[in-house]
Amino acid sequence: MKFTSQFAFLRTIELDNWLTAAAVTVAAFLLMHALIRWSRRRIARLAEAGKADRPYAEILGATLGRTSMVAVTLTALLIGLTVLDLPAPWDLRVRHLWFITLGAQLALYIDHALSVAAKRYFRTHAKDPDAPATVAHTLVSWAMKTVLWTVFMLAVLANLGINISAFVASLGIGGVAVALAVQNILGDLFASLSIAVDKPFEVGDAIVVNGVSGAVEKVGLKTTRIRADSGEQVVIANADLLKNTVRNYKRMANRRVAFSLLFDPATPVAVARELPARLRAIVERQDAVRFDRAHLKNVTQDALEFEVVYFVLVPSYGTFMDTQQQVLLGALELMEELGVGNVRPVQRVAVDMAQGLRVVGDDEDEEDSGAPAPRVGGARA
Incomplete structure (x- = not known):
């Protein structure tokens, strides 16, 4: 009975008013449908004319594709209802329907725009545009859409007259509790x-x-x-x-190589003076190499130390090892050509012969010999 009484006002609306509302509804539907189709075609042409230069045209064209015909129909009906003389309660309900319909369609637009924009961003910055969606793409899209629809639902509840303060506070407390529980x-x-x-x-x-x-x-x-x-x-x-x-290491631009060569200290000065230039020529014969320097770094009684530094311009480790091998082989050939071989380790042994040298057998000891054992290199033999 109560339900019937709520719609009793419909009898008071005249037929001319109903016909006018129906005509306005149909006209509004056709106009919106035509406007959407024209906008999509126009934006599609702009996007095809230069996708790289008009990213917003591409996003708008894809977003308009998510226009819901249900939302268009409901919007046309609501426009038609504005022509009718509705009592106060129904006028308020129509305003709520306006908010929900337009808000839902706007949320769909933003949802799809976020998806297209995120996809375009990650596709532009990816090395392989055809690669599947990355973790960042999925997380960013999911986070933005969650925030969007949460805000929309809260706005709908607030528009319907529901107090959402306690609900928002509960969400905040619950979010903090969940964050503490799963912080790792x-x-x-x-x-x-x-x-x-x-x-x-x-x-x-x-x-x-x-x-x-x-x-x-x-x-x-x-x-x-x-x-x-x-x-x-x-x-x-x-x-x-x-x-x-x-x-x-994959993003390494080049490799710096530094090594030392030890030459015989008896190498003539004239030959030693030529060695840096000869070593430079060996390095520069290699491919994808930039020579830096070659110097006589140190002079000792045991060796002449030459330091060579160069850069391999290719980050590949295999190329680095092949180049270093060729440089070292070239250095060995240079030593052989000049007759200044590499330094061999030298071991000196000092023997104190003041007391003579006597071989002690396994069954003899120093006490039985009657003489101290000689010293070799500072230690007793």
Whole structure:
């Protein structure tokens, strides 16, 4: 009975008013539908004309594709209802429907715009645009959409006259409790997001961290998996990973090589003067190498020490070893050509012959010999 009494006002609306409302509804629907189609075509042409120069056109074109026909129909009906003379309670309900309908459609637009913008951003900054979505892409999209729909639901409840202060406070207290309970997991989660955004390394990079050397296999939400050089898989928590210094060898621009060569101290001065230039020529004969310097670094009674420094312009470790091998072989050939061979280790033994030298057998000792044993190099023989 009460339900019937609420709609009793419908009998008081004249037929002309109903027809006018229906005409306005149809006209509004057709106008909005045509306007949306025209806007989509226009923006699509702008996006195709220059996707790199017009990213906003691409985002707007994809966003308009999420226009809900239900929302368009409801909006047209609400426009038609504004023509009718409605009593105060129904006028308030129509205003609530306006807010929910337009708010839901706007939330759908923003939701899709966030998805397209995040996808475009990570696709632009990725090395392989066709690669699957990264962890950062998923986390960023999920976080933004969660905030968007939470705000929309709270706005709807507030528009309906519901006090959301206690609800927001409960969400805050609950969020703090959850954060304290899972702080380690959240720490790894945000560390994963930091790795994905800052990109100190990527999958496939050769890194060294906390004494572990290997190639990155996967960066997950909580852990990073590294295939060690020795073959086993090492799993490191993302938060612990960021606390240590990471050395990324894949991003090495070049390799600095410094080594020393020891020559015979009897090498003539004229030959020693030529050695830096000859060593430089050996280095510069190699491919992808930039020579830095070659100097006589030190002179001692045992050797002449020459230091050579150069850069390998290719970060590959195999190329570095091949180049170093050729340089060392060239240095050996130079030594052989000039007759100034490398220094051999020298061992000097001093023998004190003041008391004579006597061989003591296994069954004799020093006391039975009647004479002290001779000293060899400062020690008793």
